Amino acid sequence: MRYAAGVDVGGTNIVCGVLDETGHVVSKRKYPTAPDKGANAILRGIAAMIEELRVEAGVASEDLEVIGLGIPGLVDPAAGMSRRAVNLQWEQVPVVAELRAMTGKPVYIDNDVRMYVYGEAAAGAGRGHDYVYGITIGTGLAAAFVNRGEMYHGHRFMAGEIGHVPVDGIDFACNCGRTGCLETLVSATGIARLARRKLEQGQSSLLRAWFPDATAIRASDVSQACLQGDALAKEVLDRTGRALGEALAWVVPILSPDAIVIGGGGALAGDLLFEPMKQELDRRLLQDYRGHFVVKSAELNDNAGIIGSALYALHRNKSE
Amino acid sequence: MRYAAGVDVGGTNIVCGVLDETGHVVSKRKYPTAPDKGANAILRGIAAMIEELRVEAGVASEDLEVIGLGIPGLVDPAAGMSRRAVNLQWEQVPVVAELRAMTGKPVYIDNDVRMYVYGEAAAGAGRGHDYVYGITIGTGLAAAFVNRGEMYHGHRFMAGEIGHVPVDGIDFACNCGRTGCLETLVSATGIARLARRKLEQGQSSLLRAWFPDATAIRASDVSQACLQGDALAKEVLDRTGRALGEALAWVVPILSPDAIVIGGGGALAGDLLFEPMKQELDRRLLQDYRGHFVVKSAELNDNAGIIGSALYALHRNKSE
Numbered sequence A, B: 001m002r003y004a005a006g007v008d009v010g011g012t013n014i015v016c017g018v019l020d021e022t023g024h025v026v027s028k029r030k031y032p033t034a035p036d037k038g039a040n041a042i043l044r045g046i047a048a049m050i051e052e053l054r055v056e057a058g059v060a061s062e063d064l065e066v067i068g069l070g071i072p073g074l075v076d077p078a079a080g081m082s083r084r085a086v087n088l089q090w091e092q093v094p095v096v097a098e099l100r101a102m103t104g105k106p107v108y109i110d111n112d113v114r115m116y117v118y119g120e121a122a123a124g125a126g127r128g129h130d131y132v133y134g135i136t137i138g139t140g141l142a143a144a145f146v147n148r149g150e151m152y153h154g155h156r157f158m159a160g161e162i163g164h165v166p167v168d169g170i171d172f173a174c175n176c177g178r179t180g181c182l183e184t185l186v187s188a189t190g191i192a193r194l195a196r197r198k199l200e201q202g203q204s205s206l207l208r209a210w211f212p213d214a215t216a217i218r219a220s221d222v223s224q225a226c227l228q229g230d231a232l233a234k235e236v237l238d239r240t241g242r243a244l245g246e247a248l249a250w251v252v253p254i255l256s257p258d259a260i261v262i263g264g265g266g267a268l269a270g271d272l273l274f275e276p277m278k279q280e281l282d283r284r285l286l287q288d289y290r291g292h293f294v295v296k297s298a299e300l301n302d303n304a305g306i307i308g309s310a311l312y313a314l315h316r317n318k319s320e
Helices: A039-057 A095-103 A112-123 A188-200 A206-210 A219-227 A231-255 A265-269 A271-284 A301-319 B039-057 B095-103 B112-123 B188-200 B206-210 B219-227 B231-255 B265-269 B271-284 B301-319
Strands: A003-009 A013-020 A025-032 A064-071 A074-076 A081-085 A090-093 A107-111 A131-137 A141-147 A150-152 A259-263 A294-297 B003-009 B013-020 B025-032 B064-071 B074-076 B081-085 B090-093 B107-111 B131-137 B141-147 B259-263 B294-297
Touching (some): A003 A039, A003 A301, A013 A039, A025 A301, A039 A064, A064 A301, A081 A095, A107 A301, A112 A141, A131 A231, A188 A231, A206 A219, A219 A265, A219 A271, A231 A259, A231 A271, B003 B039, B003 B112, B003 B301, B025 B301, B064 B095, B064 B112, B112 B259, B131 B265, B188 B231, B188 B265, B219 B231, B219 B265, B219 B271, B231 B259, B231 B271, B265 B271, B271 B294
Parallel strands (some): A064 A107, A259 A294
Antiparallel strands (some): A003 A013, A013 A025, B003 B013, B013 B025, B081 B090
């Protein structure tokens, strides 16, 4: 059996795991990131944690073949560099070179969303499909594409930033400095934001009673209210789902995926979000595409990142 | 030197050529398709024409390595079948098996737009770029993608039908049975249609004097009027260009191409169409993408189809 370490580096937490070649997690640990200590300290922490987990898993050192890391922000997988990760306070960090020197193992890195989607494509909701488009609805909205088992990057490794396409009828300010980007609505943040907007406009809702301070509302609260028949909450999730369907109505004819996998915190709304999304998609799609792809929730939850990172690293190491 | 035959099968004309491995056209002929004679007669005609052109080109029989064909409609390149080509009156035609039996050569087929874009990517406007997205603006609108030298197909070989995504604010009936599809506006047909619509609404225009019968207006006439300062014509090309820019604003973050190549009769409007398109695209794109891809007119004109077919066939034959 071949083994790999998979690491999901987040701004808040780092998840490290030792996995076998089927994507089974043999041992794992989640711990706080502590970005203030600097990149080198974080990488040393990861190297030490991998060693600890390897011993715990009972895997011989020579059987741990490779290490894969998913890193937020702009990543250059070819150069092995994290170009910019705002939440980590990283800028031009030579992750591969440093971690390789610390561990003696081959190291592969990619953007965290790509690793997540790779995990879902290889061992999760996209398993058995050839063209897997994956979307994560979290603080923001990002996507990745796995093309017959190969990670798709595009020019400058920049494919996937669909969260910043402006959508008609949306006027929220976006972190990118513009207005009306898709992710200002289709994100966990966006769902809560639209609910607050509607409350400010005076619409009645269970959320008003639940949250005297509307800033405390989260996406999951909107789902909860919707499940209890709240009209405002339903409008919010309908509008969000339709905007996602509008985006997918472009993805499908451009790529013709056979699976679309949707994950991230915002996806926990499930059918409350997926039903209006599917209706909008169905309305917009050419007949020839309908019924020829699946839309599924991500299945691997918190493990998608480490599974994707480990399997991708094994795949790359084998083909080189 | 390796040689190949490239064939562009259209509903009106067939273009046959013998080309060398650099894409240089050594000999070629264009002749009427005569779909009424049936698929087998058309294929026998193609086989005979290839033989004639080979002799004319002075290429030894054994040096003509392979044959490539671009076919309109639904094509299954793996099965070697034309699934449906309405203009040819073809349905489930085993093109590869028949033509291989007639010629004794390996035969590769694909959709005509894909062959066109492959030609532009390999030897035309996309040359030297890694991720080439090509669009043809003709009677309809279709697209294809060449991913680092490989033809991209997607599930069921269905990637590329971006002409049928509905665009807000458009209400023309589409051949697909729906309303407001992108190609009802962004096509040679669509440009003429929108001009007629505006004339019917009473707007003044040079086109009114030029065409007592508005049904005779073609896209090239709209360009001509625009060049002479006609406001209606400018509005039409602006609106069309902006709709194309709206579509490309999805293509770029989904694929991150480094070249977008635009061809077909509708592209002859050139900057009259491209300028509003680029403005709309620029307005919609995330800063990180801007300036990192080129948008170019197709360069190979009528030869793109046979060049793409020949080079693709040589490429496939080499890698198998």
